[in-house]
Amino acid sequence: MKRLANILAAVALGLIGLTGWLVGSMASRQTLDRPGVKLSSVPLIGEDGRLARSNTVALPTQIDGYRFETLPVSNVELTSLPADTVFGRGRYIRSDGSWVQLSIVVMGTDRTSIHRPEYCLTGVGWKVLEQTDKPFGESGPGPRRVQRFDCRLRTESGGRPMDVSGVYVFWFVSKDKQTSSHWERQWWMVRDLVTRGVLQRWAYVSFFAPCAPGEEEAAYQRVSELIRSTAPYFEVSPEVASR
Numbered sequence: 709m710k711r712l713a714n715i716l717a718a719v720a721l722g723l724i725g726l727t728g729w730l731v732g733s734m735a736s737r738q739t740l741d742r743p744g745v746k747l748s749s750v751p752l753i754g755e756d757g758r759l760a761r762s763n764t765v766a767l768p769t770q771i772d773g774y775r776f777e778t779l780p781v782s783n784v785e786l787t788s789l790p791a792d793t794v795f796g797r798g799r800y801i802r803s804d805g806s807w808v809q810l811s812i813v814v815m816g817t818d819r820t821s822i823h824r825p826e827y828c829l830t831g832v833g834w835k836v837l838e839q840t841d842k843p844f845g846e847s848g849p850g851p852r853r854v855q856r857f858d859c860r861l862r863t864e865s866g867g868r869p870m871d872v873s874g875v876y877v878f879w880f881v882s883k884d885k886q887t888s889s890h891w892e893r894q895w896w897m898v899r900d901l902v903t904r905g906v907l908q909r910w911a912y913v914s915f916f917a918p919c920a921p922g923e924e925e926a927a928y929q930r931v932s933e934l935i936r937s938t939a940p941y942f943e944v945s946p947e948v949a950s951r
Contacts, residue, residue, distance in 0.1 A: 773803075
């Protein structure tokens with residue numbers, strides 16, 4: 709039984725590696741599709757204050773009830789992700805000091821620009837307590853479904869340990885498709901490469917709102933309202949196919 713399990717695991721790993729090689733090999737010879745979000749000629753400045761990219765994702769800067777501030781992209785992201793990755797990142801701040809961060813990452817010719825969202829959170833210390841796939845909207849701009857992660861972070865305040873909660877909401881969008889599933893996005897990308905000779909240019913859209921433990925639902929409502937306000941601005945088309 710153990711030997712069979714080892715064989716099945718090896719086969720599964722081999723198929724994953726073969727799929728990755730196939731996508732990379734075909735992508736190098738295929739047409740790159742248009743992205744699912746709007747790009748801007750506004751340059752991206754890294755956290756060291758230097759020019760990092762010649763363009764960014766176009767984000768709305770005037771949303772009723774919020775003050776907007778542009779956020780830099782970390783040097784780790786700039787050096788570890790492919791050079792043709794495009795970013796958009798900003799924070800929407802209310803008068804009471806609460807805020808929501810919007811981050812958009814757009815792949816180019818290299819699919820590794822986008823990875824599993826769990827890696828981003830756990831890599832900086834957050835623990836995902838609950839993960840849910842939720843319906844969001846039936847028509848118009850914005851996602852049809854989203855993934856919601858309720859998270860917790862142990863930190864310190866005044867030398868004493870404390871817990872901070874956060875709600876992380878994301879989805880993926882291409883020129884004519886959107887999904888809340890990382891695996892479905894990958895399947896669609898492989899399918900279009902094989903059947904159409906086109907590499908879909910996916911964008912990974914995420915919103916994050918910190919909150920006190922127990923206030924996750926209120927934080928999710930703030931995020932939802934902001935998604936509805938901002939998505940019409942950065943999405944390419946008001947109508948995209950969903951799963």
